[in-house]
Amino acid sequence: xxxxxxxxxxxxxxxxxxxxxxxxxxxxxxxxxxxxxxxxxxxxxxxxxxxxxxxxxxxxxxxxxxxxxxxxxxxxxxxxxxxxxxxxxxxxxxxxxxxxxxxxxxxxxxxxxxxxxxxxxxxxxxxxxxxxxxxxxxxxxxxxxxxxxxxxxxxxxxxxxxxxxxxxxxxxxxxxxxxxxxxxxxxxxxxxxxxxxxxxxxxxxxxxxxxxxxxxxxxxxxxxxxxxxxxxxxxxxxxxxxxxxxxxxxxxxxxxxxxxxxxxxxxxxxxxxxxxxxxxxxxxxxxxxxxxxxxxxxxxxxxxxxxxxxxxxxxxxxxxxxxxxxxxxxxxxxxxxxxxxxxxxxxxxxxxxxxxxxxxxxxxxxxxxxxxxxxxxxxxxxxxxxxxxxxxxxxxxxxxxxxxxxxxxxxxxxxxxxxxxxxxxxxxxxxxxxxxxxxxxxxxxxxxxxxxxxxxxxxxxxxxxxxxxxxxxxxxxxxxxxxxxxxxxxxxxxxxxxxxxxxxxxxxxxxxxxxxxxxxxxxxxxxxxxxxxxxxxxxxxxxxxxxxxxxxxxxxxxxxxxxxxxxxxxxxxxxxxxxxxxxxxxxxxxxxxxxxxxxxxxxxxxxxxxxxxxxxxxxxxxxxxxxxxxxxxxxxxxxxxxxxxxxxxxxxxxxxxxxxxxxxxxxxxxxxxxxxxxxxxxxxxxxxxxxxxxxxxxxxxxxxxxxxxxxxxxxxxxxxxxxxxxxxxxxxxxxxxxxxxxxxxxxxxxxxxxxxxxxxxxxxxxxxxxxxxxxxxxxxxxx
Numbered sequence: 149x150x151x152x153x154x155x156x157x158x159x160x161x162x163x164x165x166x167x168x169x170x171x172x173x174x175x176x177x178x179x180x181x182x183x184x185x186x187x188x189x190x191x192x193x194x195x196x197x198x199x200x201x202x203x204x205x206x207x208x209x210x211x212x213x214x215x216x217x218x219x220x221x222x223x224x225x226x227x228x229x230x231x232x233x234x235x236x237x238x239x240x241x242x243x244x245x246x247x248x249x250x251x252x253x254x255x256x257x258x259x260x261x262x263x264x265x266x267x268x269x270x271x272x273x274x275x276x277x278x279x280x281x282x283x284x285x286x287x288x289x290x291x292x293x294x295x296x297x298x299x300x301x302x303x304x305x306x307x308x309x310x311x312x313x314x315x316x317x318x319x320x321x322x323x324x325x326x327x328x329x330x331x332x333x334x335x336x337x338x339x340x341x342x343x344x345x346x347x348x349x350x351x352x353x354x355x356x357x358x359x360x361x362x363x364x365x366x367x368x369x370x371x372x373x374x375x376x377x378x379x380x381x382x383x384x385x386x387x388x389x390x391x392x393x394x395x396x397x398x399x400x401x402x403x404x405x406x407x408x409x410x411x412x413x414x415x416x417x418x419x420x421x422x423x424x425x426x427x428x429x430x431x432x433x434x435x436x437x438x439x440x441x442x443x444x445x446x447x448x449x450x451x452x453x454x455x456x457x458x459x460x461x462x463x464x465x466x467x468x469x470x471x472x473x474x475x476x477x478x479x480x481x482x483x484x485x486x487x488x489x490x491x492x493x494x495x496x497x498x499x500x501x502x503x504x505x506x507x508x509x510x511x512x513x514x515x516x517x518x519x520x521x522x523x524x525x526x527x528x529x530x531x532x533x534x535x536x537x538x539x540x541x542x543x544x545x546x547x548x549x550x551x552x553x554x555x556x557x558x559x560x561x562x563x564x565x566x567x568x569x570x571x572x573x574x575x576x577x578x579x580x581x582x583x584x585x586x587x588x589x590x591x592x593x594x595x596x597x598x599x600x601x602x603x604x605x606x607x608x609x610x611x612x613x614x615x616x617x618x619x620x621x622x623x624x625x626x627x628x629x630x631x632x633x634x635x636x637x638x639x640x641x642x643x644x645x646x647x648x649x650x651x652x653x654x655x656x657x658x659x660x661x662x663x664x665x666x667x668x669x670x671x672x673x674x675x676x677x678x679x680x681x682x683x684x685x686x687x688x689x690x691x692x693x694x695x696x697x698x699x700x701x702x703x704x705x706x707x708x709x710x711x712x713x714x715x716x717x718x719x720x721x722x723x724x725x726x727x728x729x730x731x732x733x734x735x736x737x738x739x740x741x742x743x744x745x746x747x748x749x750x751x752x753x754x755x756x757x758x759x760x761x762x763x764x765x766x767x768x769x770x771x772x773x774x775x776x777x778x779x780x781x782x783x784x785x786x787x788x789x790x791x792x793x794x795x796x797x798x799x800x801x802x803x804x805x806x807x808x809x810x811x812x813x814x815x816x817x818x819x820x821x822x823x824x825x826x827x828x829x830x831x832x833x834x835x836x837x838x839x840x841x842x843x844x845x846x847x848x849x850x851x852x853x854x855x856x857x858x859x860x861x862x863x864x865x866x867x868x869x870x871x872x873x874x875x876x877x878x879x880x881x882x883x884x885x886x887x888x889x890x891x892x893x894x895x896x897x898x899x900x901x902x903x904x905x906x907x908x909x910x911x912x913x914x915x916x917x918x919x920x921x922x923x924x925x926x927x928x929x930x931x
Contacts, residue, residue, distance in 0.1 A: 420507030487525030523669025533680025704875030857881025
């Protein structure tokens, strides 16, 4: 095998005359260049550590401080007030011949100490400014003096930061008071309970507060003092990694390609550009060249910790809990094509292969006529089924030998690539049905042609369409959406294609072909593959997905009414659900807590007293101005709930952590047990559009993103994801289960569209109050 020969740097034979050593200079050159690349990365990391360590100052600022001190001393003045002389007394050389040198060294030591003190002061000020969140709650024209001073944050954010420059300056997530959380919880469930049920729940809450609550709170505050974030590690472990059911559909989520455009119909070329764009993004992450994400319209940074495990990461199964494994670097990706697995090297001689070279390698895989080995084709089904059988099979049959070597390649790969042999996308005789099938394909595929344990897997379809499937435990959707936005834009607008649809660039013909992985799959493992596939297929077949673009209007028209687009959509979802099921339900909207270090998400309970009052008024055909007033109240309430969740004053993460503490202490709380068992019949999430600077959507209106979606959280509920694209479109992804006779994704999608139209009609009605509304938050006004 050619690749095996090229991997050998030297050979030797022992003869009567001695040892005959034969060196392969080509292989040694590859080793040398790879070593150079590795050392460059080490130097880059060391440099970045220094730059991050002194932020918001810069390393060069030391020189200005030192020159300033020396210049002041030259003018016969002592800016240190005697400290330089004291430092000089402790230097080892004290004779007169070295007096000038001693003075210089003492001045430089003092300059360094002064510089470090200034850095600490600046970082303390930055942390204080980032800890202030009241600006989110203030209205235009009513800005407090504290908020005016807070705008000085712009001065400390002037220098271009690295990706992780703000990490140590971000505040820790605060622990809310038990009484405040219970009050907010009771308010959130009031519209869902009868008077008798509400009284019972109030009694449970009061009993919890007076008996167990404060005791659990003390432990939680102790953890908050010790840990960087009192929620995130428990959330990752108990919500994601300890789940023993399939992660396919239940946890993993997907992202789609452009809606109208497919940059090329050549599968290998699309794979080449997509893989290249992803590796360019990884390079920027490794070099910390990515600009930190910020609150839209502001300079407020968001935590970037989730980027650390984006690449070279795998979720490995365990009997009791899974484990996330991350490797520092990987020079290859794992590829699946027609039942075969390959290792594709993406670096050669220390350089990243060009997109054209990667296309050439992908085409070699597509042209490979070799059949799958026994048990190889559906091996990925092990990652789609229950976790315990996969953990047991992995320990027994993949912990040594050829199976371990091949599995290591998949798990240590930068990411996973599936070359799908089907065509997907909106085009065709049935665009609506095609989008639904496209979503199901990305969510679960054939249940064996994805590796669901990888941090993310890229899917390249036969007709050039693409998408991704992401594992959820290591990061939340906004982080993956940021990656996918960059990938799509770089693919279409920076890398581009030739006129015949191939990647640009040249191919080094001496490239070794991709390495086909080998397996020895015994009958016992094949039986488990069949069992896991049966479980996964039952789950996949039960999922009802519906994807539809809403084109009647978008955020442009909504914002003209001085209404938050997210609040508008969430209230519309409440109206749609009420019409669909005849009642209200506990509603989950994901909000982020990345204003805090290592923050992840918090729940916004979108079903409020105010939103229910509006829906009821609209359904009984109250006067238009009455409906408008109630809608404004519901919108303002929703925005306030969202701001509170973002600023650490949410409900559910606090209650979740109190519940975890109670389990550690071995005590039961009827209140916490009931709260944590309540089903989320409507689970929603907005996919943010974060990188509009990558291309101009107005000049390229066809390059709109479809966003992504996820499976239903409750067996009798809906999962709804939406992305607000440009000014005139909102894309929705609705999921439910066929096995529930009360849900239907297409029916609910129609209800969503009608609810959006009806609410817009009410708000657009020509009444004197139609131009008035609550003032908007300060984010864009202040910064």
